[in-house]
Amino acid sequence: MTAITPQERDPERVNIFMDGVFAFGLGLDLALTEGLAVGAELDEDRVGALKAADEVGKATTAALNLLARRPRSVREVRDRLHQKGYDPSTIDAAVTKLEGWRYVDDTDFARYWVENRATHKPRGRRLLEQELRQKGIERELVRETLDEAELDEHTAALDLGRAKLRSYAGLEPPVARRRLASFLARRGYGFDVAKPVLEQLLGEGSTDEDDIDPR
Secondary structure, eight states, rough: OOOOEEEOOTTTTEEEEEEEEEEEEEEEEEHHTTTTTTOOOOOHHHHHHHHHHHHHHHHHHHHHHTTTSOOOOHHHHHHHHTTTTTHHHHHHHHHHHHHHTSSSOOHHHHHHHHHHHHHHHHHHHHHHHEEEEEEEOOOOHHHHHHHHHTTTTHHHHHHHHHHHHGTTSSSSSHHHHHHHHHHHHHOOOOOHHHHHHHHHHSSOOOOOOOOOOOO
């Protein structure tokens, strides 16, 4: 190794030169951790290991940047790293690091998701289950999280329905009932929740499961 120079565009990375020729780039932290110094001998295996470790470092940094915006499930992190072109072994190593640091944890993520939805975008258990499963959360963990949350679906659906009903002013009662039923269904509330909410807001009426269409 004949030279180690800082990269112009990224001071957190260095260029490694071997026999006077640029060989590869490395994260500065990795170079320091590995004790690289001018004059050191690097064989092919060592170079390969350094490059692989550098890829893991870059993937980990990319994941941390993603997690800075909001918590993510393990699948979300894996999918995003895959989209960025990292190979499976690099992704595995990066995710293992993140899990060790507790930056990704599906149990914590599931709780965050349910709490965030309850605060900002209330929805029924059925839709929450669907969303969490789409994010790669195991079915049993989804059920445990929702049971733990003790969702008050009736109150949430009632508040949503009351707010939505204002936009139906002027509609015939049967039309308003059908539209509100469909709205609640799209928010993940089942017939057992939607029917009493509709009756509370619109009075007794003929509401059957066919009226509650999630489309």
